Amino acid sequence: MKLVIVDYGMGNITSIISALNFLGVDDVVVSNKPYILNSADKLILPGVGNYATAIAEIRKLNLDKRLEELVINQKKPILGICLGMQLLGCSSTESGFNHGLSLVQGVVDKFCSNELKVPHVGFNQVIPTQQSRLYSGIEGNPDFYFTHSFKMLSESSIGQSLCTYGESFIASFELENVAGVQFHPELSQKNGLHLIKNFIELF
Structure with missing residues (x-):
């Protein structure tokens, strides 16, 4: 199996490769x-940083059309991580309004409460959706490592699993061959490695 990490200049790529190699996935490009x-x-x-900058780089490299072809038409499985998950949705208000890749129906906005410390950083509990492939074999409501200032919401059924930080938001989603996680599984120890393994084996 060949796994390709999409390179647009913004992402926690080294840690992702380390996690994949630990799981025995050697054919990583x-x-x-x-x-x-x-x-x-x-x-x-992957994705770390500003949404507006990221989507501009993706379009500059013509990756938006390529990903649409591969994911929507050819049905190749894709996992978006952190900012990468947000980019899979329709839009974000970070640094102005920006259209996303629109591979799933989801919108990204800042946390609403002024009482919250933003960014949301640290381990937090996720409530998995029923029949989840990502969380298969992971017991209870597991903890994962988050670091983000914006959240995704969706009015569509995209297989959302939820987290709460002052308000409820999408911690992950899975819709057919498209999956996304707001947290960093590569930094989430045993649970994160298990989730990555599930993506590799079950998608």
Whole structure:
């Protein structure tokens, strides 16, 4: 199995590769080249930083059209991590209004409460949706490591699992071959490794 991490210059790539290698996944390539992306069995879209900057870089590299072809038309599995998850949705209000990749129906906005310390940083509990593939074999309501200032919400059924930080928000989603996690599984110890393994084996 060949796993390609989509490289657009913003992402916690080294830690993701380390987690994948720990799980025995050795055929891991980091690239933004179309022919490399085309050869992938599965894709990971990482992301750390600003939404507006990230989506601009993705469009500059023509990755938006390539990902639409691979994920929507060819049904290649993709896992978005942190900002990468947000980019899979329709839009964000970070640094102004910006359209996303629109691979799922979700919108990104800042946390509403002025009483919250933002960014939301640290381990927090996730309530998995029923019949989840991502959380298969992970017991109870597991903890994962978060670091983010914006959250995703959706009025559509995209297989949301939820977390609460002053308000409820989407911690992860899974819709057919498209999955996203707001937290960093590569930094979430045993639970995170188990979730990555589930993506590799069950998607």
